Amino acid sequence: MKAFLSTDVSLTNEEVLRYYSKRWAIETYFRTAKVHLAMARYQVRSTQTIDRYLALLMFASMCCIYNDPGDLIDVLHHYRSLKKQDIIAYIYFQAQAGATLAQIKTQLRTA
Template identity: 30%
Template sequence: MTVGSERYYTYLYQGRIRGGHVVQIILSWPHTAPLEEKALRCFVSHDLKMSAKQLLKHYTKRWPIEIFFREVKQNFGMGQYQIRALKGIKRLMLMIQFVYLYLKRMTPNNSCLGESLRQCQRKQKQELVKIIYRKAQNGVALKTIFEELKIA
């Protein structure tokens, strides 16, 4: 099957799942990686009228949104916020989107956002160790360093 400019192998199954709901499940592999476990994508739909091609087209457009929410939950702790007011939710999402877009812009093309964040965290820790090391070499007391870092 061809969706856009990409070719896929697909397998369509329609049947009941737990709870009695009838769904269609599409297993899909890129034409370049048939039956490779890591390349497998599984799509589930309650809309039995939608063809496999329509469903894959829909998901190819939606996939960047799914990636955004996964990365936001994993890297920004979005799943831990407990904001109830709509105004607060909108502000938080706007702030997260700005930070996300900035970081994506700074991330090399073939690396993931999470790796870029971890790299930034490593650099930040290294800089902190350098500061502590220099202060210790200059004879600054450990207690003073702790106080300056607000970890006393």
């Protein structure tokens, strides 16, 4: 069972659901930003810093979605998958070229 509550008793059920559906995209965006873009880890204290950070975050999100239309979370998963594939390909080609594991780790800055 799902229930939607509203403090504005003058709204109809349809209006409450319409407002909720408009708000849902905003809620999922900020949830994605907190979890996948590390938005929750930054501690900023001035309103100017908060405005700048949010502008940068939204710009980065817009760039991701512009290059690969879809939901932000899907785009982030797609880019992470591509990054993993690139790393695997890099390790494979370095191994084929005779690089040692220590050299590859150093190149990838994991050593």
